[in-house]
Amino acid sequence: xxxxxxxxxxxxxxxxxxxxxxxxxxxxxxxxxxxxxxxxxxxxxxxxxxxxxxxxxxxxxxxxxxxxxxxxxxxxxxxxxxxxxxxx
Ligand SMILES: [Zn+2]
Numbered sequence: 001x002x003x004x005x006x007x008x009x010x011x012x013x014x015x016x017x018x019x020x021x022x023x024x025x026x027x028x029x030x031x032x033x034x035x036x037x038x039x040x041x042x043x044x045x046x047x048x049x050x051x052x053x054x055x056x057x058x059x060x061x062x063x064x065x066x067x068x069x070x071x072x073x074x075x076x077x078x079x080x081x082x083x084x085x086x087x088x
Contacts, residue, residue, distance in 0.1 A: 004084040006047070006067035007059055007077035015040050016050045016068070016080060036069065043068035053079035 011027075014020040021040075024033040044050065047068060061075035 001083045002086050003051075003081040005053060005057070006050070006080050006082055007062060007064070008050075008068040008080055009066035009071065010076060010078070011036055011071075012040050012043065012066055012068040013052070013078045013080075015044070017052050036071075039069040039071060043070060047082050049083050051081045053081050055079070 008016065011024065014023050021033075021037055024036050027033075028036060043066075050068070055078075057079035059075075059077040059079070062077045063072075063075070064077075065072050066077065067080075
């Protein structure tokens with residue numbers, strides 16, 4: 001197993017760090033919050049184990065989609081790690 005750096009958006013990070021979805025209800029309409037929750041859950045299912053990385057490596061602005069939910073809600077990305085199986 002090797003650690004690989006990924007970059008995720010503000011919507012994904014509370015879910016990764018604390019399994020906390022309450023910010024979605026606060027920031028979005030109920031329909032949009034549901035949609036974002038599903039996108040984040042699907043992202044986490046795909047990524048597997050995710051560890052919050054080094055805040056010094058956060059990206060102030062990125063034009064790439066979030067590595068978890070795949071969306072681009074804003075420019076900031078938080079650095080995280082995933083385990084990558086190098087034997088596949
Ligand atoms: Zn995201």
